[in-house]
Amino acid sequence: MEKIALICDSSCDVSMELLEKYNINLLPFKIIYKDREYRDRIEISPSEVYNNLCNEVPTTSLPSIEDMDTTLKKLISEGYTHVIAITISSELSGTFNALNLISENYPELNIHIFDSKTLTMATGFIILRCASLIAQGLSFDEIVGNLHSMRKNVSVYYIIDTLEYLKKGGRIGKVSGTLCDLLNIKPIISVNDEGVYYTFAKIRGKKQGLSKLLNVAKKSLSESKCKIAILHGDSLDDSKNLLSQIQTLDNVTDTYFGEISPSLGVHTGPGLVGLIIEKDD
Structure with a gap:
């Protein structure tokens, strides 16, 4: 009989409460x-990172090999057959590639590692959908077969105050416009x-x-019912205001509110407001 475990990394921004509720195993990034x-989300909070940015901008590293090994060994000891x-x-x-390499050491587990091709609660929505399907008793093959359609249903958009931190972290991707900061142009970034990353739109000023x-x-x-997540990086008031407006709209089936993880906040800096959408099937 199949016993399916679910693993995520801390950039998915699923709350610790939901991780515990659905028995989801967390691989924390490192804040250095x-x-x-520190271990992301476990030993350091987003606010601690933002409050210290004026003194030092840390680097980040993917979850440790030790954490990956420990997690997979624990799952074996708990009787899991599939992951x-x-x-x-x-x-x-590099988390996807590293986990693929480590998984080769555990032939007793049937492991499928899925590249979400996204981040924050866009990945989180996929994870929570998987958790729900596991709870419903779907088979490993059925759930794995649905992952690509789950990914197509999620999208992420966020606005930041400055491109400085994306540039420092080397994660600028296809985001254009080096003069944005000087001209008060706020790029809305998507994946x-x-x-x-790429520039979805360029807007003059944060209000717009x-x-x-x-x-x-x-x-x-207007196209379908959706779950909506609003996440922020040291931008609580703007994010709460956006959430309150969205909650009045038709076709909103659920909302989620929180902070982006320290591992993401390091690369975006303070002032981020993120919109994540999951279209319901």
């Missing part, structure tokens, strides 16, 4: 300062089908940028 390092692991886009991190995010949500909701 000059003299210390579905869903990672951040392989174009933004393409290859899992790479937030209005654009609302219009993006309205367009999706």
Whole structure:
């Protein structure tokens, strides 16, 4: 009889409460300062990272090999036979490739590692959908067969105050416009089908940028029922205001609100407001 485990990395931004509720195994990224390092979400919070940016901008590293080994060994000891692991886009991190290599050491587990080609709660929505299907008793093959359609149903858009941190982290992707900061142009960034950042739109000023995010949500909701997540990076008031407007719209089946993980916040800096959409089947 199949016993299916679910693994994610900490960039998915699923809350610790939901991870525990659905028994989802977390692989934390590492937040690295000059003299210390932390396990993302477990040993350091987003606010701690933002509050210290003026002193030091840390680097990040993918989940450790030790954490991957420990997790897979634990699953074997708990009697799991199958594993579905869903990672951040392989174009933004080496987690997907590393987990593929480690999984070769565990032939006793039937492991499928899925490249979400996205990040934050876009990945999180896929993970939570998988958790629901596992709870419903679908087979491993049935769930794996649905992963690509799940990915097609999610999209992510976010606005940031500055491109400085994406540039420092080397994650600028196809985002254009080096003069954005000087001209007060706020790029709305999304992720393409290859899992790479690109500029979805350029808006003058953050107020208009937030209005654009609302219009993006309205367009999706005019086409189908959707789950909506609003996440922020040190931009609580703007994010709460956007969420309150979206909650009044038709076709919203559920909403999720939270902070992006420290591992993502390092690369986007303070002032981020993110809109993540999952179209319901």
